[in-house]
Amino acid sequence: xxxxxxxxxxxxxxxxxxxxxxxxxxxxxxxxxxxxxxxxxxxxxxxxxxxxxxxxxxxxxxxxxxxxxxxxxxxxxxxxxxxxxxxxxxxxxxxxxxxxxxxxxxxxxxxxxxxxxxxxxxxxxxxxxxxxxxxxxxxxxxxxxxxxxxxxxxxxxxxxxxxxxxxxxxxxxxxxxxxxxxxxxxxxxxxxxxxxxxxxxxxxxxxxxxxxxxxxxxxxxxxxxxxxxxxxxxxxxxxxxxxxxxxxxxxxxxxxxxxxxxxxxxxxxxxxxxxxxxxxxxxxxxxxxxxxxxxxxxxxxxxxxxxxxxxxxxxxxxxxxxxxxxxxxxxxxxxxxxxxxxxxxxxxxxxxxxxxxxxxxxxxxxxxxxxxx
Ligand code: MRU
Numbered sequence: 001x002x003x004x005x006x007x008x009x010x011x012x013x014x015x016x017x018x019x020x021x022x023x024x025x026x027x028x029x030x031x032x033x034x035x036x037x038x039x040x041x042x043x044x045x046x047x048x049x050x051x052x053x054x055x056x057x058x059x060x061x062x063x064x065x066x067x068x069x070x071x072x073x074x075x076x077x078x079x080x081x082x083x084x085x086x087x088x089x090x091x092x093x094x095x096x097x098x099x100x101x102x103x104x105x106x107x108x109x110x111x112x113x114x115x116x117x118x119x120x121x122x123x124x125x126x127x128x129x130x131x132x133x134x135x136x137x138x139x140x141x142x143x144x145x146x147x148x149x150x151x152x153x154x155x156x157x158x159x160x161x162x163x164x165x166x167x168x169x170x171x172x173x174x175x176x177x178x179x180x181x182x183x184x185x186x187x188x189x190x191x192x193x194x195x196x197x198x199x200x201x202x203x204x205x206x207x208x209x210x211x212x213x214x215x216x217x218x219x220x221x222x223x224x225x226x227x228x229x230x231x232x233x234x235x236x237x238x239x240x241x242x243x244x245x246x247x248x249x250x251x252x253x254x255x256x257x258x259x260x261x262x263x264x265x266x267x268x269x270x271x272x273x274x275x276x277x278x279x280x281x282x283x284x285x286x287x288x289x290x291x292x293x294x295x296x297x298x299x300x301x302x303x304x305x306x307x308x309x310x311x312x313x314x315x316x317x318x319x320x321x322x323x324x325x326x327x328x329x330x331x332x333x334x335x336x337x338x339x340x341x342x343x344x345x346x347x348x349x350x351x352x353x354x355x356x357x358x359x360x361x362x363x364x365x366x367x368x369x370x371x372x373x
Contacts, residue, residue, distance in 0.1 A: 005034035008219050011177050013063045022067045024054040031215035040070045042093055049100035056175020057249045057285050058144050061106030064097050065137040068114045072130040086126040087118055102297045103327045104249040105287045110140055144177045147282045150341040152184025161194040163242040168201045169260035170212035171247025181280035182245040190222050198224045199235055205305045229262050236273040244270045248281040255332030255349025256293030267334040276336040288357050293329035301326050
């Protein structure tokens, strides 16, 4: 995989050259240091996802898939007893990796794809199954790159040169393998001289906007301005923003969209100021099994992230009660368009998503794509 962060030629997540380790760019060290971690322990893979060393819905899906393959390889080396025991052990390890974070659907989606492939390969023996898992994990990774690029083309068609674009959290190349989702139209527009002016919300409490979005856009030579979350209303009111684009961790069948905490507030502000609010969603982040956002499990994280992180001294009284939901759900009626790799969906989203689901099912039946249907 590519690891030249200084020159912008890197993959966020991949497989080591010898095929034995999951490699991730440790996002908790950015923007100060570019450190790649090589992982093959079950607990270290789970922790890397839980601690946001690798984060962003598509990236954690790819990390889980490659992580499970790496674990399969280790089991083989340690001498798997029988095919049944091998597949059971894989299921148990997938359960551990999948427990790391609950909101992004891609994590379970990628693991389900890996386990389904293992089931289809029964009869080939443990070594045959492991070889198939390597192929599946690399397909998931390569699929992510292709999907983000297509999504970028559809998103760019919604934008005009010179526009001000606000984004929240990091749905950039660091959240995927390359281009990003919300940033894919921005990168493509940059290649074509659109001259966008991007405003990045810093994104409290974990500062993905400040540490990651500002870092990657700046490194790409894109005009980016960092603002605190509570400045979004002001830049909108001042007429600096013509479109908002965010990512999504899980989109329900009615178009309700879970994304990083604070996204809902941005959507309400955009609605107030008549600014289009777009959600960029690869179909791997759509959960067709849930009718609306009320069924989305929202991850709650430790209060220390609010009280103590990032400053040399705690910035809140010791022991103060905190509430730290990591995501919120933007109601579908606040969303102007859902940008997918198949095109832009417009309201009413229920029927539009049903049609998309039918397309994905047909593709899956024809043996194309790897969508959950
Ligand atoms: O907690 P994080 O940093 O994993 O949250 C990430 C987001 O909310 C992103 O916007 C989302 O995963 C989409 S990434 C293309």
